[in-house]
Amino acid sequence: MALTSQIKTIAVIGAGQMGSGIAQVAAQAGFQVIICDNRSEGLNKAVQGIEKSLAKLFEKGKIDEHPPAILGRIKKTTQLSDLVSADFIIEAIHENEALKKEIFSQLDKIMPAHVTFASNTSSLPITRLASATLRPQQFIGMHFMNPVPIMGLVEIIRGHSTSNETYEITKLLSEKMGKVTVCSQDYPGFIVNRILMPMINEAFYTLMEGIANAEDIDAGMKLGTNQPMGPLTLADFIGLDTCYAIMKVLHDGLGDSKYRPCPLLKKYVDAGHFGKKTGQGVYKY
Ligand code: CAA
Secondary structure, eight states: OOOOOGGGEEEOOOSHHHHHHHHHHHHHOEEEEEEEEOOOOHHHHHHHHHHHHHHHHHHSOOOSOOHHHHTTEEESSOOOGGGTSSEEEEEOSSHHHHHHHHHHHHHHHHHHHOEEEEOOSSSSSSHHHHSSOOGGGGGEEEESSSSSTOEEEEEEEETTTHHHHHHHHHHHHHHHHTEEEEESSSSSTTTTHHHHHHHHHHHHHHHHSSSSHHHHHHHHHHHHHHSOOOHHHHHHOOHHHHHHHHHHHHHHHOGGGGGOOOOOOOHHTTTTOOOOGGGGGSOOO
């Protein structure tokens, strides 16, 4: 297995909001980065987003290196076969277990034995994803928070067979990317979503039961508990489809009715109102 000093190239699979953020912070940390997505327009959009974010950070003096130099370390590809030179893989596609397993199974066949596989999944079991490969010791959860360039945390999830060495390498890599890590065992929702999502779900019950309107629920929690955004605004920002999917994982995986997804949250999802990304959620954008 590669030591962190031997890790030169990081491959990121998925060029959405999370994948592009991870590619950005990896390049900022000095790694060569290959970002892979089967949609070339998605790759172009990701690079434009990274360019904008780097310009903002540079303007504020939050990074010293000139953005074009950082961007120069990021290569794009639509082919998994182009990732063979990478030393560490971070998968950040949408939460589709079958597709994630298919990608990891393909990579397992083509990637050299020393390469570690990490998934940015926010709720799928790491142990189950690892079972798609013949390297479960070198498989780990590496859960970044959104927006990746700003948020200070990586939640590391140890699967059933994850080795200590894989954990140590992932922790050091996360720290090189400027993040603090916390370690979670592989149970539904890990740490952050196990605690965050029931709060968001409860905010939807509070709204559904007519206890208060959305603005008051958000202002109450934002100003009353010193959170940067209220829970309904945060849900729109994360994506109501994602929040609903995570609540289902908690409900199914823990079997306790206290995790039942709020019917109002489901109604928004049924309507296709996923939040900021679709222009409509609890609020209009
Ligand atoms: N790149 C560079 N800079 C960025 C940026 C990006 N991608 N996104 C935001 N910023 C900067 C802004 O320029 C701004 O900088 P200044 O304060 O220096 O002006 C700063 O971040 C704040 O942004 P805004 O003024 O636009 O908006 P804001 O004050 O509402 O802050 C926020 C935005 C940082 C997202 C803040 O609202 C926040 O921390 N919200 C909570 C986010 C959160 O909880 N994320 C975790 C979600 S849970 C998760 O991710 C796990 C999961 O699995 C679901």
